[in-house]
Structure formats: C-alpha cells, structure tokens
Amino acid sequence: MTQRRLWIAISWLILSFGFCGPVLAHESQPGLLELRQLGPERYEVIWRAPIYYGRPHPAELQLPPDWLTVGEPTLRQLPDSALHRRVVDVAGGSIDGSVVRFPGLEATITDVFVRISRLDGSEASLVVRPTQPYAELRGERPWYVASGEYLVLGFNHILMGIDHLLFVLGLLIIVRGRRMLIKTITAFTVAHSITLAVATLGYAHVPGPPLNAAIALSILYLGPEIVRVWRGETSFTIRHPWVVAFGFGLLHGFGFASGLSTVGMPKAEIPLALLMFNIGVEIGQLAFVILMLLAYRSLRVLEFRWPRWLDFAPGYAIGSLGAYWTIQRAVMMF
Secondary structure, three states: OOHHHHHHHHHHHHHHHHHHOOOHHHOOOOEEEEEEEOOOOEEEEEEEEEOEOOEOOOOOOEOOOOEEEEEEEEEEEOOOEEEEEEEEEEOOOOOOOOEEEOOOHHHOOOOEEEEEEOOOOOEEEEEEEOOEOEEEOOOOOOHHHHHHHHHHHHHHHHHHOHHHHHHHHHHHHHOOOHHHHHHHHHHHHHHHHHHHHHHHOOOOOOOHHHHHHHHHHHHHHHHHHHHHHHOOOOOHHHHOHHHHHHHHHHHHHHHHHHHHHOOOOOHHHHHHHHHHHHHHHHHHHHHHHHHHHHHHHHHOOOOOOOOHHHHHHHHHHHHHHHHHHHHHHHHHHO
C-alpha cells in the first residue's frame, strides 16, 4: 500500500469522529464552583456552568441540605456560561467534610474545578470529574495531588479537542521525512506553550468565539495544502511546514489556555498548574502522534482497493470540515 493511501485510511478514521462531534473541542471547558467565606458561618457560592453544545449545561449544583440559602439566588447569563450566585449559612462555620454534588455531570465530558477561599487567606482547590460527580470539601491538598489533577486536565483537554488533533493530523500528512516531522511538531509545541503561559498568567486574552473561529480557519487552511502535496505541487507550507506550525501554534495555545484560565485556581498554584497542565497537553499530543504513526506502520501490511478519486478525499474532507467549523463558529459570534 502506498504512503498516500495509508494516510487516507487513518484520516477517515479521525474524520469520522470530527463529523460525529463537530464542536467537541470547545465543549470540554471545565465548570467552576467558588466558595468564598464571608463570615464565621456565611459563604458566597458561585457556580459557573459553561455552555454545552450551545445549550445550558446539563449538570446541576446540589449543595448539602444543612446549608441554608440567605436571600434570593441570582443568575447571570454570560456569552460562554451561566453564572449562578447565592449566599448560604453553614451551621458551625466549617465546610470541611461536606459533600457537594453535580447531578448530570456524569453525562458530560467536562470537569468541574472547586475553589475554596477562607477568611484567614488560605485557599484550596480540587477537581470533580464526570466519573465521580461529587466533591468532599477539605483543606489544602498535597502538591503532588494538585500536580496530578492539572496534568490529567491538560491530557484530557487535548484528547477531547478534535479540532486541535485534526490540525496535528494535517501536519503529519503534509510533512515529509522524520527530521522535518520532529522540527514541525517541536515548533508547534514551543508556540502553543508560549501563548498558553502568556494567557494563563493574564498578559494577553483572546475572546473565545473569534478564537474558536480562527482555530477552525487554521484547519481549513491545511485542506488545500494536503491536496497540493498529493498532486506533487509545492508551496511555502509544504517547503516550510514548521513555520506554519509555529504560527498557528500560537493561536492554538490560546485555545489550550481556555481550559486552564477559566478554573480560577489559587494564585499559589499557578506556576504548578501551568507546568503540569502543559505537560499533560504535550503527553496527549505526543500520544496522538505516536498512535497515528503506529497506525500508519500497521496499515502497511494491509491491502485496500478503492477508486482513485478517494486519494484526494481526506484533503477535501479536512478542508470542508474546517470550512464548516469556521462558518458555524462565525455565526455563533453573532
């Protein structure tokens, strides 16, 4: 089987997920629950539920029954989330050992970050996952527990980001040679690491809707380049894919940052969170690249026969999917 046809088989496998979940990448943004102590027995509860596939998030916040709501809860609708706020009285003043539940979270792919701020200035945070949709509140956690949670968050974010993975797949198809492949993937990694750090530390911010549309546009850009490669043509992207990977990597880095900058982590955890989240993203990206290369190698022993017009189909499909996402996300901005 030729190299081209091996990549066609792999491309159709990934594209099938893309067409089944066209906006999956940015529906995995974590939710955020903030508990701020206002007095000896009073806490402010802020629940930010991200928009899920254009609809209200299916998960609900269920507080312990002995937490009594003071006044009327409020709801503020934001472009990317619903912000629920209430004030509660906690008998005894201690929330340690209390269990907060998120019924409906198990049916999603989103995590929830829980952040606790006390009057003495101490802060703590923990992660609630769909596989265990509740949190037992406690004090500060060991650094290695926090490290593991941020690493898993980064790993899940890249593997749930079909648009990010599709862009990496497009690069794999375009690049020729092991040396150029290493150079291109490294350029993409360095670029998105830079903007991930810049955005997380608050030095730059890109609004979500136009950012998502621009990321989709980067995928659309690769479609024609793949077709040119298989036609034997050349272009700046084909000759210097690492330059294009670096440029678009800066853009994708802001997309990665959206999975970390929205969780409201304690300031003391920011360096650790940034490091471990980025490592998680890199592990996920590397795992995807290795899986694709192993699939490519495995398919070499198989024989497929199909019409010649299918040779160019993945390039057109990637471009079409990129165009669809670009139009869809541009419409969503308005």
